[in-house]
Every structure is written in structure tokens, then in C-alpha cells.
Amino acid sequence: MTMYAMTDTQFQTVYNILSFALASMMATTIFLWMRVGSINEEYKSAVVISGLVTFIAAYHYMRIFNSWDSSYAYALDKVDPELTGQPFNDAYRYMDWLLTVPLLLMELVLVSGVSSKDKSSMCLTLGVASALMIIFGYPGELITVESQLSQRWMYWGMSMVPFMYVVYSLLVTLAAAKDQDPAIQAKLNTACWVTVISWCTYPVVYIIPMMGVHGSHAVVGVQVGYCISDIISKCGVGLMIYQITAMRSKQQ
Secondary structure: OOOOOOOOHHHHOOOOOHHHHHHHHHHHHHHHHHHHHOOHHHHHHHHHHHHHHHHHHHHHHHHHHHHHHHEEOOOOOOOOEEEEOOOOOOOOHHHHHHHHHHHHHHHHHHHOOOHHHHHHHHHHHHHHHHHHHHHHHHHHHHHOHHHHHHHHHHHHHHHHHHHHHHHHHHHHHHHHOOOOOOOHHHHHHHHHHHHHHHHHHHHHHHHHHHHHHOOOHHHHHHHHHHHHHHHHHHHHHHHHHHHHHHHHHOOO
């Protein structure tokens, strides 16, 4: 991606939010995997997958953090950092999504009220749709130059097609699979809505450069926005998945 000069405040903002996201992913992974033993055998897979999502994300956030840190350097006689010539590799974020988003959808399906025979096919279709969403969106993410933003709109539109299918599946298909326990159903509905709402921030963050925010301001806005969305959709939803599996385990 195109590199821009950053002020000290801009660099530190991205540096700190990346660090916070990394710590959140690591802490959530440890908690989820340590609690697997308290969950009924039937639902352990969902908790393990939730921990796997945050573990993979933690690894990629470590790489993103290191890449950001190596792209800029401070000098004793200047307040703001300078470009080192080392490009910031934001592809780590899309590689993370390509692995974790299908798994995140899978964990929701596994704890839902969908019949056992339909869970496999639903996991497959949602996994393919989410992968296409990410693959379509990545080329546009590399475009931040103002004169080329029309191409970014094109990739945004392409990725929104599978995105809308995933949203429909979460809010309609999963919601239709009612659970006998109202408390569990309420928690499932909340998890689906939190996932959808947090996901809706991604296409909004994606178009920040197309809304009159350019250069370093756009880069900072995109990085901060994606980090916040990732924390909610991975850590927040992962903890909800654990709560649902714990509630189901008590019924056994």
C-alpha cells in the first residue's frame, strides 16, 4: 500500500490500538482454551474454534504490529517519525480474515439450533461466501490514491454481494432455528446481532478513503476502525459462544 508521512500522534494512535488488539486476542485465547474442560463434550468444538479464531488473529496482529513499527523510525532531532522505506504490510490483516471469518461463522452455526444434518452444509456455504467477500475486497484495500478510488468502489461493491448473503443467513436462517430454551435463544440472537453490527463497520471503514479522508488520516482511520471491529467480532463474540456452550452444558 502507499506509504504516508505520519505525525507522532498518528503513529502512536495506530501503534497503541494494534497493541491493545493483540493483547485482547491473546487474553481471550487463553481464557477460552482454559475453560474447554468445563464444557460438555458435544460443545467443546465450538469453544476450541473460538479460541483458534483469536489465536490466529493474535499471530497476525503481532505481524501487523511489527510491520507498522518497522515502517517508521524516530530521530533524536525530530518529533515526528520518518519513513524507513520498509512498506507496511497490511496483507496480514486479510490473511487473518481469510482464516478466521469462516471459523467465526462456523462457531455460531455449531451452537445454534440448526439441525445436525444442516450444520455441515451451512458451515460450507457460509465459509465460501465469507472467503469470496474477503478475496473481492483485498485488491481495493491497496488503493488509497485519490485519483484511483473509483476502482476501490468497484471492489467494495463486489465484496458486498457475499457480505449481504452472510448477513441474511445470520439474521434470518439462524434466527429461524429456534432453541427450546428462551435464555439460550436470546443469547444466540444477541451473538448474531453483535456479529452483524460489528461486521457492518467493516464496509464503512473500507470507504473512509472515498469519503474525503485522504493520506495519513485515511490510513489511521482504517487501522483504528478495523482493530475495534476485530476485537468486538472475535473476542466479544467468542466470549458469547463460551457463555452459550456453558448454558447448554448445564442442561445435559
